[in-house]
Every structure is written in C-alpha cells, then in structure tokens.
Amino acid sequence: MSENPVFDRIQAEIKEAPVMLYMKGNAMFPQCGFSARVVQILSHLNVPFKTANVLEDDALREGIKQFSSWPTVPQLYVAGEFVGGCDIVTEMFQSGELETLLKEKGVPHEASAA
C-alpha cells in the first residue's frame, strides 16, 4: 500500500498499458490543446495507447501530479516510465527519439507515410 490510494491505481495502469497517457478529455475528444497534441503524435505513430481523463476524477488529477512530481497534464508513460509532458513528447517526436524509445521498449508502432 502506498500513502495515496490513487498511486496504486496509477502503478497498475502504467504497468498494464505499455503506453499510458494521463490527459484532459479522451483520445476522441481532448479537452486541452496540449493533450490533443500528444494524442495526435501517438496516433500518427499508430501506437496503441490507453488514456485516463483527469477531468473526471479530482483524486487522479492531483494524484498524478504527485506521483510523477510533475505539475501539469498531459503526462505520458511508456513501459511504466515517465516520458514527459507535451513539450518533451513533441521534441522527442520531431527528433525521432520517441520512435527509438518505442522500439527499445518493444511497443508496436508504425509511422504513417509523412
């Protein structure tokens, strides 16, 4: 048991889903431009990913910030590891590092023809 019950939920989610995105809204209807951009990048790479909507759950909204020691949402986890927020994911996508990371972690993906 951790000090915050929502930490257990987050632990379980990032362990189960190889690519887990904590965001505002969902993949179909993002409620924030930063969340939308991360969804767009993951979709472009054809990465299967799971999302959790922090706007539907105040405990999660605060809990994920504490869990990651990161003050903002979205937050991307790959293979249980914190990758970053929108700025970092965007930079890593542009430099090709995101694909390298997915490859290293054995996450199936495929960039659509640009």
Next chain:
Amino acid sequence: MQSRAHRLETILADTFAPTLLRVVDDSARHAGHAGARPGGETHYNVLVVSAAFRGKPRVARHRMVHEAVQAEFAAGLHALALTLRTPEEQGGLLAE
C-alpha cells in the same frame, strides 16, 4: 503588482543566468479553456537558454524549472510550455 510574466522572468533570470530568456503570456489564446481564469495569467510560453542545462536530460531540465517556479504554480499558474536548451544546442537557432 507585478505581472506574473515579469515575476517568471525575474525568477528564471536569477536561477539560470540564461544567455537567452523569453517569457510570453499566452493566456488569451486559452481563454475559456480548463484552467483559464478571468484575469488571465495562466498560460505561458517560455524559452530558456542556459549553461545550467548542460548534461541534463529533458525531464531533469523541466523539473529544474518547475522547482524554481513552484510558488507560481501554487498561486494559479496553469500551463508552462517550455523550450530549454544549452547555449550549444541553441547555436545559430533563432528564438521562435
């Protein structure tokens, strides 16, 4: 009272001794979104070019900035879009 942009500039200048620093209040573009407040001062775009980032991976750089501006997050700052580079990475790049 000083604007938040001004306070952010002061904090970042003092903490990172940047060779290039840019703080842009982007709140108006997010007006009406989650996290926006009627008075604005919630969303910022920040560029910091500093030798302090040398040898630090991206997440560590962001954490350094988050820590420096912690009090502003506690006081209603909602979103900080960060571009954090070393002087070498900045090189001849123009500040967008």
